[in-house]
Amino acid sequence: MASARRPRRRGSRRDYATVLLTNATATSSPAYCKDAVVFNSQQCGGFTTDTARFAAAG
DSSP, rough: OOOOOOOOOGGGGOOOOOOOOOOOOOSSSHHHHHHHHHHHHTTOEEEEOOOHHHHHHH
């Protein structure tokens, strides 16, 4: 039986620009985990900024 749910697609794979707001991102893990997420986002074609710059750009 086929599922009625449609698969979710990543925004970056649908030609949307992805932006990680570094001061609006949190984890209960150690700080180096968040640092790794920010680093990976920057290295994999995503954009990173903070909320003040993001709001000013709009």
